[in-house]
Amino acid sequence: MTSPRIRKIADRIQQIVAEMLERRLKDPRLGFVTVTDVRVTGDSQNATIFYTVLPDASIDQSDEAALAATAAALESAKGMIRSEVAKQLGMRHAPVLEFVADALPETARHLDEVLAKARALDEEVAARRGAAYAGEEDPYKKPREVLDDEDDTDDTEGIADTERTEGTDGEAVLDGEDD
Numbered sequence: 001m002t003s004p005r006i007r008k009i010a011d012r013i014q015q016i017v018a019e020m021l022e023r024r025l026k027d028p029r030l031g032f033v034t035v036t037d038v039r040v041t042g043d044s045q046n047a048t049i050f051y052t053v054l055p056d057a058s059i060d061q062s063d064e065a066a067l068a069a070t071a072a073a074l075e076s077a078k079g080m081i082r083s084e085v086a087k088q089l090g091m092r093h094a095p096v097l098e099f100v101a102d103a104l105p106e107t108a109r110h111l112d113e114v115l116a117k118a119r120a121l122d123e124e125v126a127a128r129r130g131a132a133y134a135g136e137e138d139p140y141k142k143p144r145e146v147l148d149d150e151d152d153t154d155d156t157e158g159i160a161d162t163e164r165t166e167g168t169d170g171e172a173v174l175d176g177e178d179d
Contacts, residue, residue: 006040009089013047014038016085029073031066036102040095047095050102067101074099
């Protein structure tokens with residue numbers, strides 16, 4: 001865990017560098033740069049600045065070319081950016097700045113590709129599966145339906161054979177049993 005003081009210094013460095021890149025740095029090699037994170041060591045002597053670059057649409061260049069050109073522009077302007085950071089922070093020792101291209105967009109792109117591939121495989125499996133049920137079409141039990149009217153009259157016949165009656169000496173005797 002970093003201390004709150006170091007985190008405030010890192011946040012302030014991020015604001016200063018982003019403002020410098022937007023307003024004061026006029027290098028044509030510099031692409032559309034976004035400062036994503038700043039990490040400062042515990043003794044506040046070194047600061048690592050993570051950035052991402054979007055290629056300029058007006059100049060047909062690839063991502064790698066834009067990244068390389070921006071890295072060269074940031075390396076040449078490192079001294080000017082460090083002096084501005086030192087002036088605005090008011091610290092005795094200005095941290096040494098190191099610019100690192102952030103791998104976050106590349107990681108996000110890779111995850112998107114993996115998710116798209118998994119989604120396509122799921123759809124393919126669902127298409128192959130078809131609509132056939134493994135068991136019955138409706139696996140839930142339904143209440144019994146009442147049989148025809150002629151069977152309803154025979155239901156009381158089986159109950160009458162085994163009715164309970166009392167014998168002469170108070171014992172319970174079932175009809176149909178031998179005494």
